[in-house]
Amino acid sequence: MKKTLSLIIAILVFSSIATAQRYTIKGKILDAISKEKLPYSSISLHYKTDTLGIYKGIIADTNGDFEIKNVRKRDMILKVSFVGYKPFRKEIGLGEFAKEKILDLGNLFMELSGELAAVEITAKIERIIVDDDKLTMNVDEQLAATVTSAFDLLKRVPGVFIDKDDNLTLNGKSGVLFQYNGRDLRMQYKSVVDLLKSMTPDQVESFEVLSNPGVRYDAEGTAGIINIKIKKNQNYGINGSVWGRASYQTMLNYYGSMSLSYVDDKWTTSLGFSPMKWGSKGTSKSERYTAKGVGDTVLFKTESEDEWQWLNNNIYLNASYLIDTTRTIGFNLYGSFGGNPEIYNENPYLISSYPNYNIVDSSYLSGRSSITKRRSLGFGIDYVKKLDTLDSKFMLDLSYSHNSDISNSESWNKYFIGDLNTILDREEGFRRKDLSPDNDLSFRADYYKPFTKTMKLETGLKTYISFSDNDYRSEQLDPLTGNYVNVPMETNRFKYFENINSLYASFSNTFKKKLNVRLGIRLEQTNTKGHQYVLDSIDKRSYFDIFPNLRLNYKFKDDNQLTLSYSYRISRPWSGSLNPFMQKSSEYSYSTGNPYLNPQYSNSISLSHSWKYMLFTNVSYSHTKDDINWIRTPLDTNLGYNPLALMSSSVNFGSSHNLNFNISFNKEFFKWWSFRASTGANYSQILSSPNELDINRESWSYNASLSSDFTLPKKWRLGFYYYFRSSSMYGLSTSSSYQDLSINISKSFFEEKLGLTLSIDDFVNINKMYRETVYRNTITKNWSSYQGPQVALSLRYRFGKYYKNKQVSKPSVESFDDRVGGGSPEGGR
Template sequence: MTKTKFFLFITFIFISSNVFSQVSISGQVVNQNNKPVEFMEVYLQNIDSTITDSGLTTADGKFTILAEKGEYLLLVEQVGAILYKQKIDTKQDLNLGVIQVTEKQEQLNEVVVTSKKKLIERKVDRLVFNVENSIGASGGDAIDALKITPGIRVQNNAISMIGKSGMVVMIDDRLIQLSGDDLMSFLRTLSSENIKSIEVITTPPSKYSAEGNSGLVNIKLKKAKKDSWNASVNTAYRQATYLAGNSGGNFNYQKDKISIFSSTNIAKGTSSPIETSKMYYPNQLWANNSVRKDFTNLMGGRIGIDYQITNKLVMGIQYLGGNSKPNIEEKNLTTIYNNTNSINSFIRTNADNIRKNSSQSFNYHTIYNVDTLGTKIFTDIDYFKYNKNENRTFDSNSENVNGSTIPNSHISATNGSKTDFSNFSGKIDVEMPLKWASISYGGKMSFNNNNSSVSYYNMTNGSPIYDPNQSNQFSYKENLNALYFSGTKKIGKLWETQLGLRMETTNTVGVSKTLNEKNTNNYVKFFPTLYLIYNHSDNNSFSLNYSKRINRPSFNSLNPFRWYDNPYSYSEGNPFLQPSYSHNIELSFTHNQNLENKIYYSKTENGFSQLTTLDENTNIQATKYINFFDTEIIGISESYIYDKIKWWESVNSLDLSYNKSSSKILITNQNREGFNYYFSTNNTFNLNRKKTIVLNLNFWISPSGVDGLDKITESNQLDVAMKFFFFNKNLQLSVVGNDIFSSNRFTYISYTNNIKQEYKNYYDIRSFRLSLSYKFGSTKINVKKRNFGNEEEKRRTN
């Protein structure tokens, strides 16, 4: 789709919304003291005494109602009492001017309703985990909150959805265009104290980008309050193998028509992951042990302003930026065994990774309320800039059994990598409640430009020698365009359905200047969604959902350059990599919002991943991205929340699935199938009547199973936390112990060329965390807050 066609589409959206608006009736309601009155109900009654249209007055007493042309009786009502009547004839737009009423004497100046949200809430298309009510997430960051979110697993520095083959992350309904280490670094800049809830969306509606093989996780940030200011500060200390800490705060201000919101987070420290692997060659066993020191050094911030230009139009700008230096020190020892299980030799490699990442996001957005019936137009214009610089120096020697260096085995080299990514996007969404249905539609254009370069210098002789054969410059341009439509309609009193369709066009050009290769890709795809709900009663409902999704390769995975870890191990991208597609179906039954039974099925076609091949003659371990498998998953999921006792709340989940994967290439196992199990229980105990001392126990276990074409062994984790509240609960002290028994350890077992491979990693999870947070200021009414519209492009910059 060209830019011209897209902007014509935007023009059509604005025109079509005006067609539906018809005749406008407006005015202002004031009381006996000539002061505007808010929340007065104004409605129209036709000649049959039927209410046709209605609305509420705003803070300045004004109202606007859209209606068909005709004769009506306009009524102004307050708390069930009619304060004003007037006959009107709506042949054209009508402004009634100032309407003075006498307020009821028993009017309440302010009603404050205080209620505690449930820890878990079930909605039609998502599960909502209220982080602000969770003790386990306090004093941490977004990663800590995701670790205890039902249906989500955080392992091996990656986030996954239980029973799904892939997913992406959003913040305030905007996709994050980062993955891998970059995504984890970004999420660590968000304090858990600034997170309101996390939504787990297993079958996303057509409004959202089709990116993400199976589902979405939406992190909703806390909002400010109306006509007030509030702020909070927090700090945390974490002790694992090494110590780490983070501090941050947020400030929000809202007065009249202006809202200002900001937050910041600083983290610094060290962790010590251990990665081990075994390669079972026919005549040798290569056992690798890598001990790392991963350094956290990051700072992130967010600031934005929203301004209400008119009663209908709100405009805002926002900036989000962050810098990090996630350096890594590695000490790698590979022990080579003979068939007799005796040691043949060693390969000792030391490496330093000096890394620097920075990201900047700018957003301009508007919200236009077309009418009082709820028609709204949302627009977003976004610019995103991401830079990544990495320099890896490794020094390797082969040693004999007695530890002396084998002659001519010394190899030293420096790999340097630079990535410069930018994205510009524009999107528009329209929400339009009609009499026969509620519809939404919109479109998006996105332009990505990614340039990366890798340089290789041989340092074996002590001075750097540039190697052009192992250096590369790679550029990648991508244009994504999307249109979508969705409609929701109630059928009778018991049924409700939602249908949606999203069309996305993709045009890509990848150029390797060093290899003199150019690859283009152009395709148009349609992504339907379906939701069907049957509400048998207030306490029992059934739902059937279907969605089709796409998973596009990250930009880095398309770069054909080889990245060497040591003389016998390298990884490379694949410019010919294609996206994968998935189909997802769910049938669920919900009872009393605390019991959910779900049957699900998903199928992934043309799946891609990194595949390591082993050469028994050269012992070279080559890792490359490739499309090589299809996967089917069918499962049963059970969730139950026990809250019958005031001082105890228990959230429990059980998942059983049967996975079947088939490979398209001969060097791997052609098929792998088996059962997977997962059970988790999260228990919160109030230890005193004032609920100022709280205990939390969280445990999960995953027995042995399969993951794609790999086998995976059992793992489990127990977390214990306590929270203490002081000064009217404004001051919180949290003490958290993660992975108490250091049992979150599992092994992946895979085969290529009939050679067995085992990978067992532990990411220094067992830790103790002590955190403090303090809230102050006024806390009354909500303020608007928003994220960026080009988040899909950000996620893929790794």
């Protein structure tokens, strides 16, 4: 009896120990033909004796990897599903569980079904994701339905602030560089704004924000990079969309977009066209106080109503060809053609002295009419080769862009002794033509080599060449004959050449599946030459820089990560700020470039944390030396200038410090309600260099935003957005607080093919701004505002014909970079 009892106890103890053992099952989901990853695949684990019930379930990550933890040692069945693919099933027997308690199933290959009709993909993606170098805001259908353009979407990105004049800062810093599907947008910022305003929200797949880019990106830009990723059709067949938007605030505006895509076994192509017409009117007021001595201060005062108009047409063509399962070649072309019709604006200036500012000593009337044409063209070709089963890749990329501005203007100044109703003292007129073509060419090669699943090397080279030619012609009105005559000293031509050659290398390794360390270094050699023809002055420069980069990422879990990063970056002066030619607006106002302007350098460190894909915290600090600022200084009266004349020019003012804290919360509480809140604080300090006056300016600013989207019955959607920013400092200027409130409502028809959106911005007419600039003996105050709320109505229609409904998976520029983590390999210049 005792022996029997002992045997029963031993069996029970052994059984309990065996039952207590837990295992981890891991693997990777891939396409059976292309061997590409299948992200967000659904994986479920079932007891063999109960295949209907689910023992455990999980979703694969962006690389198709999965891990199922705390699995009991039992006969199991693993099931995998992915839209457009045949269900995958694998039996796991007791004998497959090893002593190491980790069962690695390796690569699991899924086959395309090839039998389904059109499929509507409804898989949920996280709206905000922080991964490696970047923060990604994915644009889902609900978010796209609550705004009227891609530019409105950009305002929702955490850390991005856009004021009423469309000026943008990222984490409190200006100087953001833009990319389009990983390629540099070599166009002026206003053209980028026009492009985004003419794009539909559902054209955008995501915005990728890199506040501290890695070394595979150009070191240019102190604020970071924003990559605009456009959606690519993944279904075989032909589809497209048509979108239109009309808005009114002070003028009637319209935006349009048409896109068409085609996909088959070899080709993935897309073609788009987007026209727009934008216009606005606003009121402005300016006061400039200039101290000439103790008790002697002169006031320049003006009030005006201004008008702006812009017409633009954008076109793009993207195509990629699958040579075989390891090679892809791609081609892209874009064009932007715009300009403004003839616009006439006139500003009266009243001049008075302390203490009797109400008594006008003198005045002048300054008027200007102008016509501008702007053109941007670009094309690129890339080649990607997969080298082995470890996903080693080699990529070549060649791109070219051409940008040109042609401006024709007439300006005049009428000077009065006393106010504008007194006798005319003198007048002057100018007729000017400004031609500014720019050509950019870049070539790069990148190599990516994973030695193991955790140890990776990336290296590459790039050369960039830019030619710009500014031809400025000026004629002055002869008051006796009424004809315009050439003024040699008012005519200028400035050619600028820039060449940047770079090499980079980056090594990363993951330790104990938790800590990822990446070390990188980038070498850039810069050659420039500026030639001012009127003065026949030539300025040549050549300098070499080393840019280190470090990133530490610790994963407590996949949805709980902490990242510390450091980067050293540069901002080179643009060609216009180096042109020494002095341009006259009136006898009181001049502007010129500075051929001795140096690049500014910035050290940045950032600590960020993401939790559950819904709470994101970021703390960053940057120090910039040789900070570039525009200033106004008096002109020498001994050279014949008016004693009240000021000249604007750019200088390396000194250094600046920037400390930023930002926290964002994103949560879909229910299927019908999603909520986002963000708040931040920013500290800025600017210190003058020894050759300037002793300036030590500092400022704290704060911002907060709230947005809430509701899905109502019968496919109605309602959205609210509010933004507030306190007064803030930018360079030598301080701006007033700013707030914006918008509301929108949308409705879908005919199985989501047709969409209608009505929105109201500046809902309570609070879109006003005040700015004050203080430097030496001059204080400038500016007020501006737009009148009334903006009402917009947009309409979108999707169409298409699908067949086989297979999803395409091809090696590409984007997939090359996704393996490395963070954006695209193309640089930030």
